[in-house]
Amino acid sequence: MNQVRRLLPDFGTTSSPTSVERLKERGFAEALRKVFAMSGEDIISQITESGIKGRGGAAFPTGLKWSSVYKAPGETKYVVMNADESELGTFKDRVLLEEDPLGALVGVLIAAHAVGAKKAFCYIRGEYRDVENRMAEALDTLRSQGWVGPDRVDVQIRRGAGAYIAGEETALFNSIEGKRPEPRVKPPFPTIKGLWASPTLIQNVETLANVAVLFAHDTEWFKQYGTKETIGTKLVAISGHVKQPGVYEVPFGMSLTDILNAPDLGGGIAGSGRLGAMLLGGAAGTFLTPEEIAKSSLDYASLGAVGANIGSGAVMVFDDTVDLVGVTTRLARFFAEESCGQCVPCRVGTQRVVELIENDGIQSRPQDLRELGLAMRDASICGLGQTAPLALLSLLDRPELRQHA
Amino acid sequence: MDSENGTVSDAVKVLLHDIPRERGQLLPALWRVVEQYREITPELIGAVSESLNIPYAEVYGVASFYSLFDNPGGKMPVYVCTDVMCMLQGSENLKHAAESAAENGPVTIRESACLGQCDYAPAAWSGARVLRRATPEEIVSVVKEAGQ
Ligand SMILES: Cc1cc2nc3c(=O)[nH]c(=O)nc-3n(C[C@H](O)[C@H](O)[C@H](O)COP(=O)(O)O)c2cc1C
Numbered sequence: 076m077n078q079v080r081r082l083l084p085d086f087g088t089t090s091s092p093t094s095v096e097r098l099k100e101r102g103f104a105e106a107l108r109k110v111f112a113m114s115g116e117d118i119i120s121q122i123t124e125s126g127i128k129g130r131g132g133a134a135f136p137t138g139l140k141w142s143s144v145y146k147a148p149g150e151t152k153y154v155v156m157n158a159d160e161s162e163l164g165t166f167k168d169r170v171l172l173e174e175d176p177l178g179a180l181v182g183v184l185i186a187a188h189a190v191g192a193k194k195a196f197c198y199i200r201g202e203y204r205d206v207e208n209r210m211a212e213a214l215d216t217l218r219s220q221g222w223v224g225p226d227r228v229d230v231q232i233r234r235g236a237g238a239y240i241a242g243e244e245t246a247l248f249n250s251i252e253g254k255r256p257e258p259r260v261k262p263p264f265p266t267i268k269g270l271w272a273s274p275t276l277i278q279n280v281e282t283l284a285n286v287a288v289l290f291a292h293d294t295e296w297f298k299q300y301g302t303k304e305t306i307g308t309k310l311v312a313i314s315g316h317v318k319q320p321g322v323y324e325v326p327f328g329m330s331l332t333d334i335l336n337a338p339d340l341g342g343g344i345a346g347s348g349r350l351g352a353m354l355l356g357g358a359a360g361t362f363l364t365p366e367e368i369a370k371s372s373l374d375y376a377s378l379g380a381v382g383a384n385i386g387s388g389a390v391m392v393f394d395d396t397v398d399l400v401g402v403t404t405r406l407a408r409f410f411a412e413e414s415c416g417q418c419v420p421c422r423v424g425t426q427r428v429v430e431l432i433e434n435d436g437i438q439s440r441p442q443d444l445r446e447l448g449l450a451m452r453d454a455s456i457c458g459l460g461q462t463a464p465l466a467l468l469s470l471l472d473r474p475e476l477r478q479h480a
Numbered sequence: 481m482d483s484e485n486g487t488v489s490d491a492v493k494v495l496l497h498d499i500p501r502e503r504g505q506l507l508p509a510l511w512r513v514v515e516q517y518r519e520i521t522p523e524l525i526g527a528v529s530e531s532l533n534i535p536y537a538e539v540y541g542v543a544s545f546y547s548l549f550d551n552p553g554g555k556m557p558v559y560v561c562t563d564v565m566c567m568l569q570g571s572e573n574l575k576h577a578a579e580s581a582a583e584n585g586p587v588t589i590r591e592s593a594c595l596g597q598c599d600y601a602p603a604a605w606s607g608a609r610v611l612r613r614a615t616p617e618e619i620v621s622v623v624k625e626a627g628q
């Protein structure tokens with residue numbers, strides 16, 4: 076067995092995902108009782124000790140973030156669960172919420188108690204209607220058990236409406252506030268000024284599920300998996316030319332080759348049967364060659380050595396017949412479409428990239444594309460513009476991936 | 481025209497009666513309107529603006545930002561994912577099949593960016609239902625169903 080089942084419930088789990096029985100079976104009822112008797116400081120020091128980092132893409136140390144919200148001055152504080160999940164090739168939060176919706180919600184409650192928030196929002200993309208319904212059912216269960224409500228933590232679900240940029244944390248705040256979901260300039264950071272200018276803790280679904288399983292067990296248990304640098308497990312969403320696409324939980328440090336080929340993971344390369352490339356981390360990710368894949372593992376240092384990042388955990392696999400210039404063109408159009416238009420490097424840059432690529436620019440004007448990409452990376456306000464050129468830059472750096480162009 | 485406007489604005493008031501008149505309720509309110517009317521027309525923006533007491537331009541600015549609210553004509557939308565992973569699994573065929581089935585009918589076919597169903601590519605979404613590993617036959621029947 077290469078895969079682990081911690082964030083995802085054991086295969087033998089039979090209780091309904093939103094039931095009181097599940098709450099008990101997963102140890103979450105006990106975790107809530109335990110945590111609500113603890114002080115914010117004690118909870119946060121356990122989170123810090125566990126080494127949990129954000130799973131939404133940026134891998135920011137979670138304990139540090141909680142501590143910052145905890146210490147921030149302000150009567151009113153908020154907790155937000157980010158379930159906007161609109162990154163290309165990313166579907167791990169969907170599967171996690173389908174299979175165990177109580178976990179991430181218990182994480183929200185623990186977070187709210189720790190930082191002193193009375194109100195929380197779960198922001199979910201509008202296309203995940205079934206998942207939203209399941210989340211609402213799970214919330215009802217928590218309400219029926221007395222964990223959710225005006226005298227504990229009031230939790231509301233907010234449905235997005237088809238805007239990739241709304242997943243960026245400050246844009247998401249604007250969306251909840253009923254404004255256009257355009258990112259705000261940082262600083263001030265959300266921990267100091269987030270929703271309605273109050274200190275706000277925003278975390279990805281998977282991060283919050285980690286919090287729930289941590290308190291359903293203990294730090295020792297939590298540290299059983301992972302590497303020295305990166306503790307724990309990660310959900311990877313494998314798609315494209317593998318025999319068994321899907322979401323799998325694996326320990327940090329697992330080799331990319333195993334992720335692709337192990338019989339209980341990707342199951343081997345499909346399509347032509349020959350690995351062509353991997354796009355790791357979504358539309359804003361990095362293309363890797365078969366040689367780079369062979370020597371890399373799922374850890375920040377190992378991937379950093381080949382210029383890549385785990386990002387949201389999207390593992391997109393292409394056999395050797397796929398025209399990656401075509402794929403990059405699709406990505407470029409996506410970013411041009413989704414740029415909020417607030418700042419020039421991104422608004423103009425994403426359009427220019429499309430024009431150049433559509434006119435054979437990867438072949439004929441790689442230097443112009445590179446300079447444009449670097450300018451976008453360095454001068455855009457938010458993560459969208461900063462990361463939009465990364466996949467393109469990675470393709471420019473790897474001419475061997477463009478032989479089908 | 482006046483009386484027509486009156487009707488729409490009254491209907492929207494009823495539709496939104498239990499939504500608090502707060503700026504933070506604008507997105508839920510717009511969702512409710514779209515679920516009822518399938519599109520957001522200038523008239524509906526005016527009605528929401530009146531109902532929640534938010535300036536027209538602000539409501540317009542927010543409503544026009546979101547792609548799921550962008551459905552001029554108000555036909556029933558069926559979304560076909562044409563993003564990278566679904567493209568590899570034949571979303572082009574799916575889209576063509578859907579488009580021919582929808583021609584001149586009450587359903588409109590829209591392309592969607594990644595629907596987050598890449599483990600079941602190619603995918604489509606009809607608002608209520610997600611189609612996983614969708615076949616052209618299946619999408620044709622969904623288009624026909626949605627049109628009834
Ligand atoms: C364009 C853009 C889209 C994003 N979309 C998401 C998303 O869908 N889900 C998510 O958790 N984080 C997303 N993020 C990252 C969030 O801004 C934020 O860093 C994250 O929710 C923090 O949670 P974490 O520390 O638990 O990862 C996005 C960032 C950018 C720049």
Ligand code: SF4
Pocket residue numbers: 240257258413414415416417418419421422455456457458459460461
């Ligand atoms: S980088 Fe792009 S998406 Fe981000 S604020 Fe600027 S224009 Fe908007």
